[in-house]
Amino acid sequence: MTAGIDTPDRRGRTGLDRQGRDLTGNPRVRIRDVEVLSCDWYVLRRTTFDFRHSDGHWSREQRETYDRGDGATILLYDSDRGTVLLTRQFRLPAYVNGHPDGLLLEAAAGLLDGDTPEDAIRREAEEETGQVVGAPEHVFDVYMSPGSVTERLHFFAAPYRPSRSAATQRGVAAEGEDITVVELPFPEALALIRSGGIADAKTIMLLQWAALDGPFGPDRRPLGNAPCSR
Structure with a gap:
């Protein structure tokens, strides 16, 4: 057996x-x-x-x-202040494959675990960033590594509201999560892609979508210059 x-x-x-x-x-x-x-x-x-x-x-x-099952990810953005809300957490596979410390800047994400993509990403956004998401915008669905991994990742975006009382450390302790919430001006996030400071594929895809067709696209209002809190 x-x-x-x-x-x-x-x-x-x-x-x-x-x-x-x-x-x-x-x-x-x-x-x-x-x-x-x-x-x-x-x-x-x-x-x-x-x-x-x-x-x-x-x-x-x-x-x-x-x-490993399908998953969902979301870009949280504040178009008025010109910022995005990301997370930083330790990723062992990246650490053993050349990343200097294994701490990656990422968009909030997680596995569906039997939920719909929309319900799953609302759950993950709240667990990882403390933000309660209403109706997220569906962006696209992608097979992230089709040569070996079956996972299909559902991409979303949604606005968030800044909160001075929001905790900077998040995650589900029972699952071993130790997540830091990081707010960045959108231009700085794009610059981190170029410098290698953001090396996570799903996050790069969402940030590039935001710059081309999303909340910070050429047909949208100019970005704000608000300082970031980390």
């Missing part, structure tokens, strides 16, 4: 080896086998499939996919 397949794993899941076996949307792909390599908190699978190439020949392929 194998946890996650025949018996529940630590998250109560079974049948994890059936994911993807019944896919029929692409006639050039025939799924042959799905193996679960790991099912601790997330799931690592190895899928064997036949693939028909453009010249007509078939080949047997294997790929590993990492399934």
